[in-house]
Amino acid sequence: MSDIFAYDESRASTYEKFTSLLGKVAEADETAALLEQLSRGGGALELGIGNGRVAVPLSERGVRVEGIDNSESMLKLLAKRTDVIKAWKGDISDFSSEQRYDLVYCVYGTFTLLSTREEQIACLRSAAEALTEKGVVVIEVRVPPLDGFVGGQKTTTMYVDHENTFVNAVLHDPVNQNLTSTILWFSGTSVRRLPQRVRYVYHQELDTMAECVGLELAERWGDWARGAFTNESKGHISVYRRTSL
Ligand SMILES: C[S@@+](CC[C@H](N)C(=O)[O-])C[C@H]1O[C@@H](n2cnc3c(N)ncnc32)[C@H](O)[C@@H]1O
Secondary structure (H helix, E strand, O other), X not given: OOOOOOOOHHHHHHHHHHHHHOXXXXXXXXXXXXXXXXXXXXXXXEXXXXXXXXXXXXXXXXXXXXXXXXXXXXXXXXXHHOOOOEEEEOOXXXXXXXXXXEEEEEOOOHHHHOXXXXXXXXXXXXXXXXXXXXXXXXXXXXXXXXXXXXXXXXXXXEEEOOOEEEEEEEEEEOOOOEEEEEEEEXXXXXXXXXXXXXXXXXXXXXXXXXXXXXXXXXXXXXXXXXXXXXXXXXXEEEXXXXXXX
């Protein structure tokens, strides 16, 4: 059975435009700047590297970047952009690496694409095992957007310009902490469907999961410019180091 949430050929072919319209391509350099600082001159591993939106500018800053993704189509996009970044097909909830990294990072909510608690903990465990002694794990996730649901459903307009409209229809499953959404992308006379499922986590649950695998919170930011994480923040960047004994 095909996985409707996978980053298949069709989704990969529109990823650059989609992320560009949402401002994520413009944001990538600022993301890379903070990740470069956190790598402290060492090597980095990106979990769910995709088309290299962040990995490419990070590598251009002189950081040796490697990556894992489970989508052949996304890995092909990356390979078209660069031959400097080594990336391989794998599952970020179950990987091991001989190599040790000073920075293991997972951005743009990719961590929450792991749709169970067990997969998320396993991902953090694999990430912790891949660290050098002084290395850090960086996770960027959204604050769960649970406002405005009626009867477990919510529909919002995510983006509009003169050519494109993104309408997001979301179902909330509180028992499993899942948000299952379909983004309908209207463009000219066409409409595309982009299905997605996330298992949302609050920052304190993320900290507890990290603690379970021998990590502790070192820093938390509300944005890539090191803005404070506050009640108004829409997401956070959490930096974990190995627990000091
Ligand atoms: C939202 S995109 C983010 C891509 C890139 N990190 C970025 O910031 O633009 C999520 C990526 O994670 C990959 N992915 C999703 N689940 C995965 C898993 N279990 N193992 C490996 N890669 C996964 C997808 O194929 C996709 O490339």
